[in-house]
Amino acid sequence: MKITKAVIPAAGLGTRMLPVARAVPKEVLPIVDRPAISYLVEEAVAGGIRDVLIITGRNKTAMEDYFDYSPEYEEKLLAAGREEEVERIHRIAESANVFFLRQHEARGLGHAILKAKPFTGDEPFAVLYGDDIIVSETPVCRQLTDAYEEYGLPVAGIKEVPEELVVKYCTMGMTPLSGNRYRIYDMIEKPKPEQIMTNYSILGRVLLTPEIYEILSVTPLGACGELQLTDAMQTLCRKSGMTGVDFEGTRYDMGSKLGFLKANVEQGVRHPEIGEEFASYLKEFVKTLQ
Numbered sequence: 001m002k003i004t005k006a007v008i009p010a011a012g013l014g015t016r017m018l019p020v021a022r023a024v025p026k027e028v029l030p031i032v033d034r035p036a037i038s039y040l041v042e043e044a045v046a047g048g049i050r051d052v053l054i055i056t057g058r059n060k061t062a063m064e065d066y067f068d069y070s071p072e073y074e075e076k077l078l079a080a081g082r083e084e085e086v087e088r089i090h091r092i093a094e095s096a097n098v099f100f101l102r103q104h105e106a107r108g109l110g111h112a113i114l115k116a117k118p119f120t121g122d123e124p125f126a127v128l129y130g131d132d133i134i135v136s137e138t139p140v141c142r143q144l145t146d147a148y149e150e151y152g153l154p155v156a157g158i159k160e161v162p163e164e165l166v167v168k169y170c171t172m173g174m175t176p177l178s179g180n181r182y183r184i185y186d187m188i189e190k191p192k193p194e195q196i197m198t199n200y201s202i203l204g205r206v207l208l209t210p211e212i213y214e215i216l217s218v219t220p221l222g223a224c225g226e227l228q229l230t231d232a233m234q235t236l237c238r239k240s241g242m243t244g245v246d247f248e249g250t251r252y253d254m255g256s257k258l259g260f261l262k263a264n265v266e267q268g269v270r271h272p273e274i275g276e277e278f279a280s281y282l283k284e285f286v287k288t289l290q
């Protein structure tokens with residue numbers, strides 16, 4: 001079955017990004033001149049997806065505005081002969097069917113995903129975590145849908161991470177399939193050191209089947225008193241397995257201050273307009289750090 005739907009959970013409070021998160025949702029923090037959420041929708045579209053549901057919350061309307069026309073800007077830009085920029089605004093607004101739904105209360109990633117049930121119906125769907133930006137040759141969404149088409153099981157985008165991060169993220173129990181693909185038979189959210197199976201964690205992308213809703217509805221609250229998606233995926237793994245894809249791409253955690261800065265520095269030097277100038281500035285600045 002072709003995957004045409006994606007869900008972007010973006011209703012979290014973003015406490016690691018306080019104090020700015022009180023005023024600006026982390027999902028619209030910029031990477032140079034585009035908000036994080038824009039990268040996610042573009043990745044989904046490049047991966048063949050047309051319908052995107054963004055799970056949102058209070059004080060996050062900036063996301064909706066970004067995917068709308070902007071008559072005030074357009075008038076000014078047209079008067080200044082900047083037609084391409086108006087076209088760009090329209091392209092962003094029309095690139096996908098973007099839907100929004102409120103989570104009402106940030107009760108965990110699993111709880112956010114449960115909200116997507118009326119949108120996804122009985123179709124499999126991609127999930128792009130709202131604060132995980134991944135820049136890659138082949139959109140990670142596509143890397144996951146290819147694995148789904150081949151193995152017919154739900155898929156997790158995984159990467160090896162340092163041990164100090166495994167205990168904060170999750171650990172995978174898995175065996176190799178072929179190339180960068182694995183069969184995941186178990187996973188544990190925020191494992192204790194003695195529970196670590198491998199240093200592979202899920203980083204920001206999964207592809208789920210509707211079965212997840214049933215499991216989520218009977219999954220008890222987990223770490224931090226929240227309904228954890230990983231706990232539900234653990235049930236799925238133990239029951240029928242998932243495919244793990246050690247994806248190609250550079251991931252930025254926009255939910256952390258360091259990740260936000262890395263994204264801006266690395267994508268800043270690649271930016272077509274200011275990249276060269278920024279790189280020259282950086283080289284000089286780095287000398288002052290010695």
Ligand code: UTP
Nearest residue numbers: 009010011012013014015016106107108130131
């Ligand atoms: P995180 O756990 O990184 O988000 O969830 P958080 O809770 O906002 O982060 P901190 O720990 O307080 O800094 C990953 C993604 O899931 C969304 C977040 O918006 C983020 O994009 N999320 C999380 C929801 O949509 N709802 C939730 O209840 C929790």
